[in-house]
Amino acid sequence: MSHHLVELADLSYAYPDGTEALRAVSFRITHGESVALVGANGAGKSTLLMHLNGVLLPQSGAVRIGEVPVTRATLPEIRRSVGMVFQDADDQLFMPTVYEDVAFGPLNLGLPPAEVERRVSDALARVGAEGLRARPPHHLSGGEKRNVAIATVLAMRPDVLVMDEPGTSLDPLARKRLISLLNSFEHTKIIATHDLDLVLDVCQRTIVMHEGTITADGPTLEVFRDEALLARSHLEKPLRMQACPICQRPGL
Amino acid sequence: MADLSATLFDLGRLDRLADGDTPVHRLDPRAKLLATLLFLVCVVSFDRYAVAGLLPFLLFPVTIIALAELPAGYLLKKMLLVAPLAVLVGIANPWFDPAPLLRIGPLTLSGGWVSYVSILLRFALTVTAALALIATTGFHGVCVALRRIGVPAPMTVQLLLAYRYLFVLVSEGVRMVRARSLRSFHRRGEGLAAYGSLIGHLLLRTVERAQRIHRAMLARGFSGELHSVTPLRFRRQDTIFLLGWSAAFLFFRLVNVPQWLGRLVAPG
Ligand SMILES: Nc1ncnc2c1ncn2[C@@H]1O[C@H](COP(=O)(O)OP(=O)(O)OP(=O)(O)O)[C@@H](O)[C@H]1O
Ligand SMILES: [Mg+2]
Numbered sequence: 001m002s003h004h005l006v007e008l009a010d011l012s013y014a015y016p017d018g019t020e021a022l023r024a025v026s027f028r029i030t031h032g033e034s035v036a037l038v039g040a041n042g043a044g045k046s047t048l049l050m051h052l053n054g055v056l057l058p059q060s061g062a063v064r065i066g067e068v069p070v071t072r073a074t075l076p077e078i079r080r081s082v083g084m085v086f087q088d089a090d091d092q093l094f095m096p097t098v099y100e101d102v103a104f105g106p107l108n109l110g111l112p113p114a115e116v117e118r119r120v121s122d123a124l125a126r127v128g129a130e131g132l133r134a135r136p137p138h139h140l141s142g143g144e145k146r147n148v149a150i151a152t153v154l155a156m157r158p159d160v161l162v163m164d165e166p167g168t169s170l171d172p173l174a175r176k177r178l179i180s181l182l183n184s185f186e187h188t189k190i191i192a193t194h195d196l197d198l199v200l201d202v203c204q205r206t207i208v209m210h211e212g213t214i215t216a217d218g219p220t221l222e223v224f225r226d227e228a229l230l231a232r233s234h235l236e237k238p239l240r241m242q243a244c245p246i247c248q249r250p251g252l
Numbered sequence: 253m254a255d256l257s258a259t260l261f262d263l264g265r266l267d268r269l270a271d272g273d274t275p276v277h278r279l280d281p282r283a284k285l286l287a288t289l290l291f292l293v294c295v296v297s298f299d300r301y302a303v304a305g306l307l308p309f310l311l312f313p314v315t316i317i318a319l320a321e322l323p324a325g326y327l328l329k330k331m332l333l334v335a336p337l338a339v340l341v342g343i344a345n346p347w348f349d350p351a352p353l354l355r356i357g358p359l360t361l362s363g364g365w366v367s368y369v370s371i372l373l374r375f376a377l378t379v380t381a382a383l384a385l386i387a388t389t390g391f392h393g394v395c396v397a398l399r400r401i402g403v404p405a406p407m408t409v410q411l412l413l414a415y416r417y418l419f420v421l422v423s424e425g426v427r428m429v430r431a432r433s434l435r436s437f438h439r440r441g442e443g444l445a446a447y448g449s450l451i452g453h454l455l456l457r458t459v460e461r462a463q464r465i466h467r468a469m470l471a472r473g474f475s476g477e478l479h480s481v482t483p484l485r486f487r488r489q490d491t492i493f494l495l496g497w498s499a500a501f502l503f504f505r506l507v508n509v510p511q512w513l514g515r516l517v518a519p520g
Contacts (some may be wrong), residue, residue, distance in 0.1 A: 084471045091464040094416050096392055098269045108473035113483055134271060136264050138419055156472060168518050205409070212363045 004031040004159050004188045006052065011063035013047055015239065021047040023212040024061065029188060029205075036220065037192040039209035040234035045192035045230075046087055047162070048209070052162050052190065053082040060117040079107065083158030087165045087192075089145035093137035098129070098148050101137055105156040124154035126178055126184075141170035150181070160188045167195040196224065196238035208233050260291040264419070266330065266383065269322060270390030275489070276320035281389045281480075282398035285491035287312075294505040295377050300367045301353065304510040306374065312497065313380040320388045327387065331379045338375035342368040391415050396480040401487045403477050413480065416465070421458045428454055
């Protein structure tokens with residue numbers, strides 16, 4: 001049974017105050033795909049992602065991870081296979097030290113201490129944060145927090161990696177490292193972001209959202225070439241695809 | 253507002269002290285927790301005029317602080333931070349209980365003053381012992397130990413989260429006040445109404461953030477049980493520590509050591 005499949009069928013969700021954040025969203029992501037979720041502020045990206053690991057449960061429609069529908073009963077299993085990096089890293093870090101924070105997930109999985117240690121070191125090394133081990137997370141810089149938040153999820157070795165705005169507040173080097181990190185993660189990934197240049201580097205497929213619905217779903221380059229669609233969805237062509245402002249050479 | 257962040261930072265330091273590596277730090281959290289609990293029970297159960305009888309109990313926090321190489325000045329400052337509470341609790345005693353109780357040379361102390369001193373002393377003892385426990389074990393370690401000695405999981409988790417939210421609350425507050433003072437150009441602001449809505453917002457934001465943190469915990473497989481990074485092991489030194497101090501506390505509690513020493517030195 002493959003856990004790496006993600007399927008949404010007519011998913012709708014309205015917040016308690018009546019805001020309709022998702023309206024009949026459907027898509028199917030297969031094993032190993034790397035998918036970007038783009039759209040204006042308030043398009044519903046975060047709301048959609050929160051359905052993938054059962055933080056929010058479907059009000060109508062269904063979410064399936066592999067063969068398993070996301071319901072209250074399947075949450076433990078779902079959460080083992082879907083790793084989620086939240087939009088605000090501060091929400092994700094709550095233990096007294098970085099080490100304990102990264103170890104939190106593996107300990108909840110009931111792994112033996114030696115394995116926990118190995119996973120923590122490995123995850124911190126992958127995001128280049130070995131040096132932060134003993135620091136309290138609430139005193140890190142924004143980018144450091146972001147890296148540690150990613151490590152907390154990597155340490156759980158998820159089958160599906162879900163990230164909400166992973167690129168924000170990273171310096172150029174850290175952003176580059178993030179891109180190669182994402183590319184080295186061989187399983188299914190779903191990334192919500194405004195950084196369309198990052199999408200070009202990481203995702204073969206792009207889903208565009210606007211006001212709670214999907215307005216486009218296809219190969220990244222094709223989607224980004226449709227200027228009318230981008231304009232309708234409050235997006236802009238990635239810089240690399242625009243003509244060079246100095247020499248006017250056409251972009252990608 | 254800088255003070256508030258500084259206080260917060262300072263609180264964080266208490267937890268970081270727990271990263272130390274001394275024989276006291278290496279003790280099993282349960283041994284330290286149980287010894288501290290017995291210490292608290294003994295200290296609190298003295299009668300209201302006890303002063304001399306309490307003094308031997310100083311040995312416990314002083315020994316821990318010395319052996320664990322904790323910064324005594326810092327702990328003292330933390331204690332003074334909460335001291336106004338104790339000062340207020342007993343402040344009326346001298347008026348309510350003016351009967352003379354104790355004569356030291358020319359000085360006569362009323363029962364009220366003696367009980368006031370007793371309250372302050374108890375306060376100092378219990379707070380330093382609790383601070384020393386957290387500084388050698390970490391708040392998380394204390395919660396794990398509580399859980400392991402049978403306190404129900406929801407309670408220990410609540411306790412841990414309350415502690416964590418304290419940080420969240422203060423840092424949200426710092427951010428909001430900073431944003432506000434930048435916009436009001438450091439003038440005194442727009443009076444009480446503005447403060448009211450500020451506090452309302454602060455509470456709302458804290459509740460929301462607390463919810464999001466809880467979500468993030470669930471997302472990483474949290475099922476209500478706390479786990480500790482290093483598995484707990486009760487070794488011989490833990491047994492010796494616990495039994496040794498327990499015996500000492502019971503002895504201090506049952507025998508008034510200063511009085512007994514006094515009689516030893518000057519019989520009759
Ligand atoms: N807790 C909430 N209560 C009510 N409405 C909400 C809540 N959270 C989000 N919304 C609304 O739901 C809609 C979708 O929000 P969502 O956070 O999913 O957008 P997003 O695409 O992630 O935006 P951004 O790019 O700014 O992160 C928005 O209109 C938002 O105002
Ligand atoms: Mg969002």
